[in-house]
Amino acid sequence: MSADKIIMRGRKIVGGVAEGEALVTSQTISGWGGIDPMTGTIIETRHELCGQSFKDKVLVFRGAKGSSGWSAAFHQTRLAGCAPKAVIFSEMTTKVALGVVVMRTPCVSELDDDPLEVIATGDWVKVDADNGIVEVIPK
């Protein structure tokens, strides 16, 4: 239902347009040691998404933590065909910036509303990174 559509605006981090089902976590994600790049699965035992894969999802998360191998691990998810379709995050760091650049997925951040509040897992999310627009259709 289009009436329920929520629009947010932010800054393009990596250009492109993509849409898909949201996978949301308010926690930060570890790259090296925190994900299996060959399947796109979160493996950190303490993580609320442990065991879930972000492959082909729109990954909505707080930001990056952990090892400086973050970018290389997420870079490898692209090669393995397991990268998310698009990425939305809320806390800027060098780890996450470099990671999304080499993952080459459309990405926006610095949104005018808190994406971790607005978007729920399972919502349909369209990311028009070129124009900095995020469109959310709640499930």
Add this chain to the structure above:
Amino acid sequence: MKLSSDEQAMLDGEDGSGRQKAMELLVRYGEALGAEKFVDTDNVTGTMGSSSTFIRDYFDTGDDRDKLFSYFDLDSDEAVEIPKARTFACHLQTRFEPQRPDLHDTPAGALEFHQDNQEYTAGLGVKMLNTCTPYVVGNTPAQGEHCAWMESSAVVYCNSVLGARTNTEGRESTSAAMLTGKIPDWGFHRDEYRFGSHHVKVETPIESVMDWGMMGYYVGKMVQENIPVIEGISAAPELIHHKHFGAAAASSGGVEMYHVVGHTPEADSLEQALGSRKSAENFVYGINEMREAYDELNAQGNSDDIDYVMLGCPHYTLEQIAVVCRLIEGKKVHENSNLWIFTSRAVRNEAIKHDFHKIIAKAGAVLMTDTCSAMASATPAGTKVAATDSAKQTYYLPSMLGVEAWFGSTKDCVDAALTSKWRGVCP
């Protein structure tokens, strides 16, 4: 981003296509960060050129190393000729122990490929220090120096103890930085970013490596990615104390810089450390917080039958190896246990001059270089329960290798190796 004339020239390909591709990546990265310009750097530390066989096979690059470096390290769609590094550059720890490959599983061909990687990277002019502690063995930047470093425990040391300036860089940004001498002017390169955000009042004596490791673990957990200011330390911390504190805080949280009032270069006073930040969150680190840290670190230890004691995270210094040698000289590691000590090549070479390697071998322990258990996914065969004096390694081992882990003092760990029993206590 606003580019200087030399940056624009590189981007336009005037310095060759290798530096051009590196500059293209740095511009994409800088724009993603929202940086307005670059800073010059002449000090790069990373894992350049260390690709896995999966990455080689994915790109189908065979023996063409420049092609692999172009595609992965520079994230370029075009294979270009890779020139020599323009900056001082050195390599961090690796995933292999070159002298003792028998001690850990290596997929067929992986070790040979790793050795090819190492030769190629050295050929680009990178110093193969192969350690997470470059600041101990040949890369010690000066206060204010702009660096581009990877390795969270080295980054936090670089910013906090040396007063040099680096963000936590990654594989691709360090590879590009060494070819161009540029890194985005963002984060820790800027004065205003380096001020403390949390004020930690220490109310218990912090003296040993273990004390510093526990406090690092607790403080990291409390402040996450922020910048703690530690106040109340009387005895000046030594290099090894900073090494264990920073590594712990960088893994339980994401601490990239901290201040110790009266002891680190940007913290002559609390006011200086907090700088323009108007308010800081406060918390106390006392005996109760220390016990909480100890209990949490040891929550993943159950059985007291120790199969494996791991020392050297971050890589042991010569001083730490000497301490262990004093504890094990003339004794034997228990037949049901193992003791592996990890260090850098340079420190191992020095240790050999003092016959430390003989004392270690005679006790049935092993002195290893280049890697660690978490990096190499390497523990002695059949390990179920490990013990270590590193809060960082205690944090990683259970989730990465599925083993139980105990945390304690170096002495308690050595005792566990000699008796195969955990008898560690909270101080």
